[in-house]
Amino acid sequence: MDTAxxxxxxxxxxxxxxxxxxxxxxxxxxxxxxxxxxxxxxxLMTDVYTMVAVGISLMLLPRFVDL
Incomplete structure (x- = not known):
């Protein structure tokens, strides 16, 4: 799990x-x-699934937010 x-x-x-x-x-x-x-x-992450979920949402953020 640590490797992932x-x-x-x-x-x-x-x-x-x-x-x-x-x-x-x-x-x-x-x-x-x-x-x-x-x-x-x-x-700050300790779980792989939450890391992937947060990472994907951060990657999609500039697509929908215009600053």
Whole structure:
């Protein structure tokens, strides 16, 4: 179970770095803050299923929110 938690945290953090860089270059605040949240939230998660659910919702957030 720890391996799945580490791998999913690594995947979502890598996606978060991409969102953050995209948000900086395109001046998109929703993508920038979502990327920062994707990088930082795996430190707070203890369950793989909640990590995946929160990660997917953070990835979809810039699609529906325009800041």
């Amino acid at each position: 938690l580490l791998v999913s945290g690594l995947i979502f953090s890598a996606i978060g770095i991409g969102y953050f860089v995209y948000g900086r270059r395109q001046d998109n605040m929703a993508a920038r803050w979502s990327g920062l949240a994707l990088v930082l939230y795996p430190y």
